[in-house]
Amino acid sequence: MQRHREIIRERKQREKDQRIQGILKAAKEVFFSKGYMKSTMDEIAYAAQISKPTIYQYFRTKDELYSALMLPFLEEFGSQFERIAKKLDTGKYADGTAFVRDIFKGFKRSYDAAPDSLRVANSFFQQSDLISALGDDTRLAISSRGRYDFELARGLLEKAMEQGLLRRMDPYALSDIVWAMLLGITQVMDMKATRHTRTDRYLRSTLREAEKLLCAAIAL
Amino acid sequence: MQRHREIIRERKQREKDQRIQGILKAAKEVFFSKGYMKSTMDEIAYAAQISKPTIYQYFRTKDELYSALMLPFLEEFGSQFERIAKKLDTGKYADGTAFVRDIFKGFKRSYDAAPDSLRVANSFFQQSDLISALGDDTRLAISSRGRYDFELARGLLEKAMEQGLLRRMDPYALSDIVWAMLLGITQVMDMKATRHTRTDRYLRSTLREAEKLLCAAIAL
């Protein structure tokens, strides 16, 4: 009967995860339709067809719930970098242009996988308020994941320089700049977005221009 | 005696301005030391040595007060662009590199003139919540000022292309990219900043790298 207990525990875990996913889904809808400040926990509870105390059983604060929405993007982003790192190690890149293109492709894929999450990530890093208000474990998960992605990206650029794919320069500065470009562009697009303009197509074309620009600047 | 009234009205205006400045100064201190969310209006009132209702006589909401902090940067930034536009019109730029350098110089000067304001501008554009919560006139002042700066920048780049200083490309995309870089870099620096690391020197060196990079990419 030990096996039986295992199975039951697993199902319970699954149900718990589903509950959490349900809350996150509802939270996403509410947050992105009205913005963080105007969204209330009661509203999210209603959207999730659940009672408010139940939400608080899984998320300690409103901030924590909001922040949890950005983890998917960070993870997807990291895995894209890992993919690129592998290709780099096995010498799959003919020139710097191909490498830079792949970085942008990775970003686009992450964005496609979780466009909302990036928006959260943006506003997250802004309001250092939010960060400090988090529970320790959540803050740790997010900031360590973010740091990991960051380190990964820098290492990637460094390696590409060693392989003669990119012009030599300070890898720290370069990774900051690339990251800043990507971050900044999505933001500028966001702040231009209105109800009646589809910003998505424009985001893509701007990213393409940025890609060309970066190739011209650093690819060898 | 009409003259007398004039003088009095002027003095009153001055006093009003001083009051507003005092509030802004206090607000800046409080907001930047604790973050937007954790700052309370009572606290700001206390810091400004003034009563809460008095603050509300000059600023309709907490958001409006916060947003008002960013106007100085936008204005300084705009005036830097106007300076560059004049130089461009009188053919003062020998090559694209000189032009790009001047853009960055303009940004740095604006930043120096009002470093905090930029930080507000950053977080401002994040939380579209904030924008929508503003009073009509404030929102108008800020967004129209921002739009004006934006248009100015784009026109600048366009003209520089016509003069053969820059490589031909979509000026809209380029101005978005440049703006995104500047915005993004200060943000990335901000989120890296901690109590014990001075981020200022690093910001400057990163901006210098970005400048070089942009020169390599678009200057002719």
Place this chain on the structure above:
DNA sequence: ACACGAACTTAACTCTGAGTTAAAAAACTA
């Protein structure tokens, strides 16, 4: 069939902070 326990709901509650109000007090003007 029945009792136990975990997770959930309900409904009422506390508490903080934004924004308001009205009356009293200053400060200034004529």
Place this chain on the structure above:
DNA sequence: TAGTTTTTTAACTCAGAGTTAAGTTCGTGT
């Protein structure tokens, strides 16, 4: 001195975050 404007005081409303406790549901073990 009388009148006007601005500021303060102190009490207030209101919304929303987060909590509490008593009761409900339901799967599980005996």
